[in-house]
Amino acid sequence: MTTENSTSEVAEQQASAAERFWAGLAQKGFAKWRPTSDVCSQETRLLIGIAAYNGPDVELAQQVVGEALQHSRSLAVDFFDVQDVTSMQDFEKYIPGITPVYQTPAVGVWVRGQLAKCASGFAGRKLALETLDEIASRHPSEAA
Numbered sequence: 001m002t003t004e005n006s007t008s009e010v011a012e013q014q015a016s017a018a019e020r021f022w023a024g025l026a027q028k029g030f031a032k033w034r035p036t037s038d039v040c041s042q043e044t045r046l047l048i049g050i051a052a053y054n055g056p057d058v059e060l061a062q063q064v065v066g067e068a069l070q071h072s073r074s075l076a077v078d079f080f081d082v083q084d085v086t087s088m089q090d091f092e093k094y095i096p097g098i099t100p101v102y103q104t105p106a107v108g109v110w111v112r113g114q115l116a117k118c119a120s121g122f123a124g125r126k127l128a129l130e131t132l133d134e135i136a137s138r139h140p141s142e143a144a
Helices: 003-027 055-070 088-094 121-138
Strands: 044-050 075-081 106-111 114-120
Touching: 003 055, 003 075, 044 055, 044 088, 044 121, 055 075, 055 121, 075 121, 088 106, 106 121, 114 121
Parallel strands: 044 075
Antiparallel strands: 044 106, 106 114
């Protein structure tokens, strides 16, 4: 097997994993967000850019989706595919002020329509989980 063939196989596997991931999110009511999409009106919004072929990103997305479904009145969650980003400047269209982004996830938190925090990589993952914890502690009995 040549390197070119194995590279092609890896790319196909990544594309297949991404397709399954986005289809699964859509089944749960989460569409892939784009800069031209509407922004939510909930008090808190998480926008998370992930690599759908990356196991830790997928696990984070699953955890976030579970919490978002439980707290849908106070938390909006949107996801975008970092493979749609072609340059560092493109990240700014999704999450202003986040660049440079060297690792996924890329995470932005909006409060009452204003970007409050953003981070990427380990710090982004931590920010997403802290935001979920904060919502859960402020709205413990809320259920969708």
